[in-house]
Amino acid sequence: MPNGRRHDPPRHGTLSGYTVDGCRDECCKAAHRTYMKRYRTRRGLRDGLMVDAAPVIAHLDRLLAAGMTPHDIVAAAGWRSRNSIDTVRKARKVRPETAQRVLAVIPRPGHQRAMTYVSGYYTAQRLLELRSAHGSYAQIARLIGVSKETPRDIVAHPDRKIRRATALKVLDLWAQHLRELDQEEAA
Numbered sequence: 001m002p003n004g005r006r007h008d009p010p011r012h013g014t015l016s017g018y019t020v021d022g023c024r025d026e027c028c029k030a031a032h033r034t035y036m037k038r039y040r041t042r043r044g045l046r047d048g049l050m051v052d053a054a055p056v057i058a059h060l061d062r063l064l065a066a067g068m069t070p071h072d073i074v075a076a077a078g079w080r081s082r083n084s085i086d087t088v089r090k091a092r093k094v095r096p097e098t099a100q101r102v103l104a105v106i107p108r109p110g111h112q113r114a115m116t117y118v119s120g121y122y123t124a125q126r127l128l129e130l131r132s133a134h135g136s137y138a139q140i141a142r143l144i145g146v147s148k149e150t151p152r153d154i155v156a157h158p159d160r161k162i163r164r165a166t167a168l169k170v171l172d173l174w175a176q177h178l179r180e181l182d183q184e185e186a187a
């Protein structure tokens with residue numbers, strides 16, 4: 001043990017419960033694991049070991065557009081929960097293993113069943129951000145050529161399936177939005 005003074009009782013559920021107080025029960029092991037995970041992520045970023053998340057996110061989009069549900073992707077990537085998808089989508093950089101995991105997923109014939117309708121979840125998320133960029137859902141509807149009510153409906157019911165064609169139109173507008181942001185950042 002390090003020189004730190006042990007606490008009696010140990011501070012369970014904390015990193016020092018593990019390192020200083022020497023608890024090896026799940027309470028403190030879990031805190032230690034969480035800390036190490038964060039540490040590895042920070043170290044990865046510092047060492048430039050992380051890779052660009054953009055191609056990984058683009059691949060997730062292709063999988064969804066091909067009719068895979070988030071549940072299908074989680075299973076195919078060997079993840080435990082849908083949170084992993086959300087984490088990747090918010091990231092600028094990901095670990096190389098994560099990138100490999102996602103890029104290795106290809107839609108199987110069974111996934112094609114839903115070709116016409118896809119999960120509305122990510123389209124709803126994009127619409128929310130596009131709304132702040134474009135001012136209103138009506139304006140977005142005009143830009144992508146769908147009925148005025150469509151974008152608002154998708155955002156109001158993200159759990160519903162939507163037409164794949166609509167998802168792709170939103171995806172195009174979203175890609176354009178990201179290109180504009182990149183240009184602004186480069187300017």
Ligand SMILES: [Zn+2]
Nearest residue numbers: 012023027028
């Ligand atoms: Zn403990």
